[in-house]
Each structure stands twice: as C-alpha cells, then as structure tokens.
Amino acid sequence: MAEDLIIETKGLRKTFISKTRNGKKELEAVGGVDLAVKKGEIFGFLGPNGAGKSTTQRMLSTLLPPTGGEAKILGYDLAKQQEQIRQNIGYVGQTGGTDPAATGFENLILQAQLYGLDIHTAGKYAREFVERFQMGSFIERQASTYSGGQKRRLDVALGMIHHPKLLLLDEPTSGLDPQSRAYLWDELKKLKAEGITIFLSTHNMDEADKLCDTMAIIDNGKIIVKGTPTELKSAIGADTVVFGFHDGKTASSAENLLAEKIRAERIQTTNNLVHLSIKDGERRMPELLRLLDSNNLEAQNITLSRPSLDDVFLKYTGRSLREDDNQ
Amino acid sequence: MRILRDTKLMFVRNMQHTLRNPIFILVSMFQPLLYLFLFMPLLENLGGVPGLPVGKTVETFIPGLLVMLALFGSAFVGFTLIDELRTGVIERFLVTPVTRSSILLGRVLRDAFVLVTQCVLITFVAIPFGLSVNVVGFLLSLILYGLIGITMASMSYSFALIYKSEDNLAPTLNTITLPISLLSGIILPLVLAPIWLQDVAMINPFSYAVNASRALFAGNFYSVDIIEGFGIITLLAIVMFLWSLRSLKKIES
Numbered sequence: 336m337a338e339d340l341i342i343e344t345k346g347l348r349k350t351f352i353s354k355t356r357n358g359k360k361e362l363e364a365v366g367g368v369d370l371a372v373k374k375g376e377i378f379g380f381l382g383p384n385g386a387g388k389s390t391t392q393r394m395l396s397t398l399l400p401p402t403g404g405e406a407k408i409l410g411y412d413l414a415k416q417q418e419q420i421r422q423n424i425g426y427v428g429q430t431g432g433t434d435p436a437a438t439g440f441e442n443l444i445l446q447a448q449l450y451g452l453d454i455h456t457a458g459k460y461a462r463e464f465v466e467r468f469q470m471g472s473f474i475e476r477q478a479s480t481y482s483g484g485q486k487r488r489l490d491v492a493l494g495m496i497h498h499p500k501l502l503l504l505d506e507p508t509s510g511l512d513p514q515s516r517a518y519l520w521d522e523l524k525k526l527k528a529e530g531i532t533i534f535l536s537t538h539n540m541d542e543a544d545k546l547c548d549t550m551a552i553i554d555n556g557k558i559i560v561k562g563t564p565t566e567l568k569s570a571i572g573a574d575t576v577v578f579g580f581h582d583g584k585t586a587s588s589a590e591n592l593l594a595e596k597i598r599a600e601r602i603q604t605t606n607n608l609v610h611l612s613i614k615d616g617e618r619r620m621p622e623l624l625r626l627l628d629s630n631n632l633e634a635q636n637i638t639l640s641r642p643s644l645d646d647v648f649l650k651y652t653g654r655s656l657r658e659d660d661n662q
Numbered sequence: 663m664r665i666l667r668d669t670k671l672m673f674v675r676n677m678q679h680t681l682r683n684p685i686f687i688l689v690s691m692f693q694p695l696l697y698l699f700l701f702m703p704l705l706e707n708l709g710g711v712p713g714l715p716v717g718k719t720v721e722t723f724i725p726g727l728l729v730m731l732a733l734f735g736s737a738f739v740g741f742t743l744i745d746e747l748r749t750g751v752i753e754r755f756l757v758t759p760v761t762r763s764s765i766l767l768g769r770v771l772r773d774a775f776v777l778v779t780q781c782v783l784i785t786f787v788a789i790p791f792g793l794s795v796n797v798v799g800f801l802l803s804l805i806l807y808g809l810i811g812i813t814m815a816s817m818s819y820s821f822a823l824i825y826k827s828e829d830n831l832a833p834t835l836n837t838i839t840l841p842i843s844l845l846s847g848i849i850l851p852l853v854l855a856p857i858w859l860q861d862v863a864m865i866n867p868f869s870y871a872v873n874a875s876r877a878l879f880a881g882n883f884y885s886v887d888i889i890e891g892f893g894i895i896t897l898l899a900i901v902m903f904l905w906s907l908r909s910l911k912k913i914e915s
Binding site: 418421422424430433435436437441445448 | 671678746751754755
C-alpha cells in the first residue's frame with residue numbers, strides 16, 4: 336500500500352440480512368466501495384440519506400464487520416488489527432455519544448481513560464480541549480442541559496481527546512444552526528492544518544465544497560464519482576446564464592436567436608427567463624450581450640452561475656440532492 | 663491487567679450515575695418492604711404447617727424475600743442500557759479500545775452492589791420483627807444475592823441488546839420473572855405444594871437459591887442446599903454473562 340494513504344479500501348461490502356414473513360431478505364447497504372484517503376486531507380463522503388455513508392463509516396471505525404472486501408486504516412488491516420485501529424482513530428457518530436447524565440468534563444476524562452491514559456494526562460487533555468473548543472462556560476454542567484451546538488462541540492472533543500491521526504465524522508453539522516456550523520467548519524480546518532486526516536460524511540453540498548480536498552459521491556451503496564470538488568464541477572463544464580426579459584414574446588425571440596447563433600449545451604425558456612447552459616459563460620458574456628443588443632432584444636437582468644456540486648450529483652444520479660434534503 | 667482497569671473505570675462511572683439519583687435505590691425496595699409489613703404478619707399464625715416451624719416464620723420468609731428482591735431488583739436494568747444505546751454512548755465506548763467485557767462487567771457489578779446494599783437494609787428493617795440471623799451465614803448469603811443479581815442483570819442486558827427497544831423488553835422480562843418467582847417457594851415454602859408443582863419447581867434454578875438462602879440464615883452450614891444453590895447460581899451467572907457479552911459483540915451486525 337502507498338505510504339501516504341490513511342484509508343485504503345478495496346471492494347468493501349456490507350449486506351444486512353433482515354427476517355421478514357417471507358423468509359430472509361438480503362439488503363446490500365454498501366456494494367463494493369474502493370476508497371483512497373490521503374494523509375492530511377479532508378475527505379468528503381457525499382450522498383443522500385440511506386446511500387451507505389454511515390454503514391461505510393461504521394465499518395471503517397471497527398463497529399461493523401464487513402461482509403466482504405478489504406480495508407487498511409493507518410496501515411492496519413481492518414479484519415485483523417482492530418485494537419490498533421481503535422487506539423489511533425477518533426469517531427463521532429451521528430448521534431454523538433455524549434453521556435447526558437454526566438458533566439461534559441466527566442465525559443472527557445472517562446473517554447481519555449478508556450484510551451489508556453492515566454488520570455493526570457486525561458485531565459490535561461480534557462482541559463486543553465475545553466479551552467480549544469471554548470467550552471469553559473458549560474463544561475461543568477450536566478450534558479443533558481447543553482444546546483445542540485454545545486453538545487456537538489463536546490462530541491467532537493470526545494472523538495479527539497486522545498489525539499488520533501484520523502478523525503471520522505458522520506454528518507457532524509446536521510441539525511446545527513448556521514453559526515455553530517461555521518464554528519465547527521473553522522475547527523475542522525484548524526485540525527487539518529495540524530496534519531490530522533478527516534473523513535467527513537455529509538449530505539450538505541456547501542459543506543463538501545467549502546471543506547473538502549477530495550470527495551466521493553455515494554448513491555445506493557456504490558461510489559459514483561470521485562475527485563476534488565473543482566475537478567468534479569469543471570467536468571460538468573457548462574455554466575448557467577439566465578436572461579430575464581420583460582415579456583414572454585421577447586424571451587422566446589431571444590431563445591430562437593441564441594439557439595441559432597450560439598453553440599449552447601442546452602437552452603430552455605420558462606416564462607420570461609431564458610436559461611442557457613454554456614461553456615466558459617463568464618468569458619462569453621460580452622459576446623452574448625452584443626448579440627442580443629444588435630437584435631434589439633433588451634435583457635432586464637442577467638445572472639451567471641458556476642456549476643455546483645448539486646449539478647454534479649444531478650449529472651451522475653439523475654436526481655437532485657436538494658430535493659432529497661427536503662423530503 | 664487491562665480488563666481490571668477498564669472494569670473499574672466502568673464500575674465507577676455507573677456508580678456515579680446511580681448515586682446521582684440515590685432515591686431509586688430506595689424505590690425498588692418499596693415492594694419487598696410492603697411484603698415485609700403487610701404480608702409477613704399473616705404467616706405468623708400459619709406457624710406449624712410443613713416448612714414453617716412455629717416461631718420461625720420470619721426466619722423462613724426473609725431469606726426468600728431477599729431472593730425475590732434479588733430477582734426483581736435487577737431484572738429491569740436493561741432499560742437503562744436501551745437508553746444508552748439510543749444516545750450513542752455505548753457505540754462511543756465500542757469505538758475506543760476498551761475491553762468489550764468491561765462495558766458489561768462494570769454494569770452488572772454495579773447492579774449487584776446496589777442489590778446487596780438493599781438486602782442489607784431490608785435485613786436490618788426485619789430485625790425488630792423478630793428476625794435472628796447467623797452472621798456468617800448472612801454474609802455468605804449476600805454473595806448469593808450478588809450472583810443472582812449478576813444473573814438477572816446479564817439476562818436483562820442481553821434482551822436489551824437484542825431488542826434495542828423498550829416495547830418488547832418489558833413484556834419479555836415480566837413473562838420470565840413472574841413464573842420463576844412463583845416456582846421458587848419465595849412467599850410460601852414449596853413443601854406445601856402438590857407433588858407436580860414441586861417437580862416443576864425442581865427445574866427452576868432459583869428454587870435452589872431460596873433453599874440455600876434459608877439454610878444460610880439458619881446457620882446450617884453442612885446442608886447440601888448451600889452447595890447446590892451456590893453451584894447452580896454461579897453457573898447460571900457465568901452463562902448469562904457470556905450471553906450478554908455475545909449479544910454486545912453482535913449488536914452492530
């Protein structure tokens with residue numbers, strides 16, 4: 336295996352067997368996943384709910400035995416060296432895992448001790464994280480009283496307390512308010528700057544776009560595309576230009592004109608708006624405007640948008656991740 | 663050894679949880695106390711029937727009552743585990759290198775400790791009612807109650823880990839605890855029972871525990887009942903604990 340790979344999987348698979356009235360039924364949650372996560376990067380694992388993100392992460396964190404395939408975490412074999420993997424990774428599940436009946440500080444101390452640290456080191460590390468995540472104002476209170484953002488900070492601190500080299504986070508910002516989300520993003524960037532590798536699953540595209548160096552999109556248990564966010568977006572190619580006209584008649588004349596003169600990927604008119612998918616939208620904008628002007632078709636407003644990860648998702652799955660979000 | 667250290671950590675953590683709401687230690691003593699105050703006096707006039715020597719009804723009843731407390735007091739601890747499965751606390755423990763068995767050992771030892779404390783309290787309450795106790799026998803019987811507690815708690819945790827929801831856990835535990843308490847001669851000695859009922863009780867391991875408990879309170883140290891009771895319950899405790907450990911390891915798949 337390559338030296339700088341922190342996670343490497345080949346054909347990682349998980350099949351659940353559920354008993355129904357008509358006998359046993361197999362459900363393939365993860366169907367042969369190949370991943371390569373490099374040292375020091377934030378790797379985004381993007382996909383809709385139920386795509387297999389959590390199942391994959393639970394396998395990688397030793398919680399769930401894979402049905403097939405192989406994986407190396409930090410160079411350790413997932414099938415044989417679970418003890419070493421557990422000692423060297425941090426994992427924060429979707430529900431977090433904070434003990435609501437104990438204080439935040441008690442949570443931190445016990446967690447550090449479970450990693451084999453003595454009480455003095457545990458205390459030192461706990462205080463370090465209280466300061467770092469600015470938890471001083473609430474850490475001595477029982478965790479059941481925490482707000483969503485406070486609880487998340489403690490969750491992540493619990494996953495980090497033993498200074499692991501790899502941190503696995505399962506949808507860490509879901510359900511957080513925008514302020515807490517931004518705060519957590521900053522913290523993750525700082526961790527990355529310290530050389531910690533982060534494997535982050537999310538169904539939030541902005542998050543993947545802003546944070547991740549590399550990402551993989553998973554759908555129905557299979558990886559459908561991998562790359563950097565920039566690569567994935569530029570593979571889409573086309574930008575979207577939308578011209579707004581003051582009536583439908585002008586809009587349809589504009590559509591006809593543009594369809595005739597411009598080599599666009601796609602052109603479509605809804606009401607008074609003409610949507611144009613075009614490569615190098617930014618550079619070709621003046622040309623488009625001149626064309627419309629010279630035909631006395633005056634646009635009231637113009638917007639240009641670069642391809643988003645949603646467009647990437649749409650291209651590969653035929654569905655929008657945002658639609659999934661609203662379900 | 664790692665397992666001792668981990669078990670200690672988990673035991674202390676679980677004790678802290680218990681001591682945060684110490685009132686619950688007393689709440690689960692309520693039922694046996696009711697039996698002591700409102701039922702035991704009925705037995706006094708029964709003295710002389712088989713299995714209830716005249717003037718010894720309290721000595722016969724209390725050891726059985728303590729076994730009942732041991733059975734019911736720890737049978738429902740599985741609910742606390744379901745709660746911690748839901749909040750993800752158990753999952754968080756499982757991702758750390760902590761010894762798997764210590765997660766459960768720390769719990770069942772806490773449960774046994776709480777239980778033994780309750781048994782001591784009940785015994786003290788019973789002394790004004792005329793209970794006379796062989797001190798060595800009583801101390802040994804506390805070990806027996808602890809073992810019963812470990813057995814029942816382990817069983818409760820196993821079902822909790824298998825069902826992962828309260829809906830099925832409550833009826834299952836009720837279905838198990840009621841027959842085993844009725845078939846162990848706790849309230850009235852089984853010598854009063856018809857032969858067929860005595861035969862059925864023979865397959866109930868806890869009837870041996872009740873016999874052992876009564877022999878210990880009476881100080882009959884040469885009674886075979888004691889060996890039988892300890893042997894059977896120790897074996898059962900080990901089997902049940904291993905079952906709960908297996909359920910914990912299988913929980914994710």
